[in-house]
Amino acid sequence: MSSMFLAAPSHEEPGVPLVAAVLLVGSFVSYAVCFALAASTKRLSAFDYVAGTLGLFCGVGWIYFLYRANDVTLKHSFDLVEKGEDPAVARAINTRFRIAAGVTIAFGVAIMFVR
Numbered sequence: 001m002s003s004m005f006l007a008a009p010s011h012e013e014p015g016v017p018l019v020a021a022v023l024l025v026g027s028f029v030s031y032a033v034c035f036a037l038a039a040s041t042k043r044l045s046a047f048d049y050v051a052g053t054l055g056l057f058c059g060v061g062w063i064y065f066l067y068r069a070n071d072v073t074l075k076h077s078f079d080l081v082e083k084g085e086d087p088a089v090a091r092a093i094n095t096r097f098r099i100a101a102g103v104t105i106a107f108g109v110a111i112m113f114v115r
Helices: 002-006 015-039 046-057 061-082 087-114
Strands: none
Touching: 015 046, 015 061, 015 087, 046 061, 061 087
16 A cells, blocks of 8 residues: 555656646746846846846846846936937836736746646
8 A cells, every 4th residue: 555655657747847847938938038128227236146147047046136126227218318319218128028028927826737
């Protein structure tokens, strides 16, 4: 009877690892887009780069990085408007970042339920 509990399952759901892999790749790509958009503002500190890199692989550091990246992206867009740039350009920068961050969060949460 004890061998019944130690035995490997007789079959595995074939779609679950595939869905998890797709979500993982989608989350990684969208996080990389957030990282690139925030880095293009040239306002991130060295600590933000470290937290962003480590946050990708461990813990909830990615949430801190998305918070900081949103902050610097928003400040950058306000500075563009103050310099006389078109407000539509500033809104487009924020929209791109928020879409990428939303996809990152959605995929990150979905991965927790698929595994």
